[in-house]
Amino acid sequence: MSDTSSNASKRARAAADKATQELEARLEALREEMEEIKASLGQKAEKKFDALADVFSGGAVDDVLDELRAIVSQIREKAGAAEKKVVETARDNPVQTLLLAFGLGFLASLMMRR
Numbered sequence: 001m002s003d004t005s006s007n008a009s010k011r012a013r014a015a016a017d018k019a020t021q022e023l024e025a026r027l028e029a030l031r032e033e034m035e036e037i038k039a040s041l042g043q044k045a046e047k048k049f050d051a052l053a054d055v056f057s058g059g060a061v062d063d064v065l066d067e068l069r070a071i072v073s074q075i076r077e078k079a080g081a082a083e084k085k086v087v088e089t090a091r092d093n094p095v096q097t098l099l100l101a102f103g104l105g106f107l108a109s110l111m112m113r114r
Helices: 002-057 060-092 094-113
Strands: none
């Protein structure tokens, strides 16, 4: 009877060893697949990064910033000229300026009540 139980335990160990080996083989295959996926994702990310770097380093950003600076400068010049014109008109026509200011204030107060 002890031979039978020792044979059974040997077979159980052999089956467990075989299952462990199969599991280890599957894990190794999974590791290899993960490495391939990581490499593929790395390549895709690198391509995207290179494309973005080309856009930004191609001077496109600098060109846009230069255009924005020019536009802001023009706006400042026009706003300054408009301010001077308003001040001159207010000095030349003080009564009309006061009536206009009163009218705008009155309209604003009416709008706020609603």
